[in-house]
Amino acid sequence: MSRNPIALVDVNNFYVSCERVFDPSLEGRPVVVLSNNDGCVVARSQEAKDLGIETGTPWFKVKPSAAAWNLVARSSNYELYGDMSARVMEVVGRFGTWQEVYSIDESFLGLTGTEGQLREIGEEIRAAVARQVGVPVCVGIASTKTLAKFTNRIAKQNAAMGGVCSLDSMPVGQVETIQERVPVTGLWGVGARTGDRLKAQGIVSIADLKRADPLAIRKKFSVVLQRTVLELNGTACIPHTEERVDKQQIMFSRSFSTPVTTLEEMGQVFSIYAQRGAARLTAGGQCATMLTVSAGTSRFAGGDASFPAVTLRLPAPTSDPIVLTRLAVSALRGMIVPGTSYVRAGVMLGGLEPARGQEQFDTFVDDRESLDLGGLLGSVRAKFGDTAIGLGAGGLAEPPGWSMKRELSSPRYTTEWEDLPVVSAR
């Protein structure tokens, strides 16, 4: 493997670990972090996992036992997690010849060194992140991304390894034993659907898949699964993209704290969501060419749920909040049935392309010809806060009744001056 080893570095129980950095009283206690609207569990501390709480469990089902379990729940605080993520990535990136940030809490890293040095580097990464950011990470090192993910899992599940595992330093027999035991769906890229289809072919464990003929797998399944087979056998074939490529779509979608039933309220929703989407476009220097608005009734209410959606092709690529808001609101007529209880809605911007100066306004020749409205709104919000300015309903000082609920949120410790933690010593 000595050629081009790859590390997968990820934070243990990331959201919970972020909460613990600023509230050490959470150490050792079961902690869960909830989805938007405090709906269901999205992250768990080890203690919470040990209690048998699964990801996706609705909070109202867990809540009655919370006191008895000494369980703490927090609303998700994405502002905090996003900022902590950037800090972790910066520290981890110092150790690699290249780095690919794969998700909010994990990145692939190119390493160099002998087998013995690799383990040391892994330990240095752990120590650096613990000291400079304060969260625990695990490191898995192998010759391909798929194997690095698998090795990271081994590091996580064996406390004796101290959070670092290099696949080639493990006895071959031991690796084979694990691969015989772990089901294929434990692999990166193999989900439940593919798992069922593989089982029908007699392929159950990771070891089974590793022995399969790559060409046959490609024929029966897909090129994606063929790559998994090759990577399991040490042939790296999933390329890494070091540069952050532009996004291809932007979605703003939320559940409501109380159902929305009228055209008027849904107009508010689409107006506000379209403006949030437009703000993200502007921030990323992009324009959209397609707009999709959608809504949904509850899957749990009994009867048939409905998920109406309308997609519009924009007359010209744009990030103009006025254009996007107008179109999003106009799309709801004929799509939304008044009197129906909608529990969620979303605005999706697609077919994104880089913004090209003022061209985005060329087809809308009015007195805004040379005005970058999105940029202007963005700078006002940056200075005076997210709710300082907006179009129509987006400019309401008081959030509407259906707005998201986050009753158990921690402060934005690292991104707002007024939320800065205070430390004192005696």
Add this chain to the structure above:
DNA sequence: TCTGGGGTCCTAGGACCC
């Protein structure tokens, strides 16, 4: 009573062109 949000990649099939 109360059940998340935001993405990517691949494939198949249709429209269209030469």
Add this chain to the structure above:
DNA sequence: TCTGGGGTCCTAGGACCC
């Protein structure tokens, strides 16, 4: 009126990820 083959682009939907 019949006949052929090859290619691109776009879109919808599936599967997967965290």
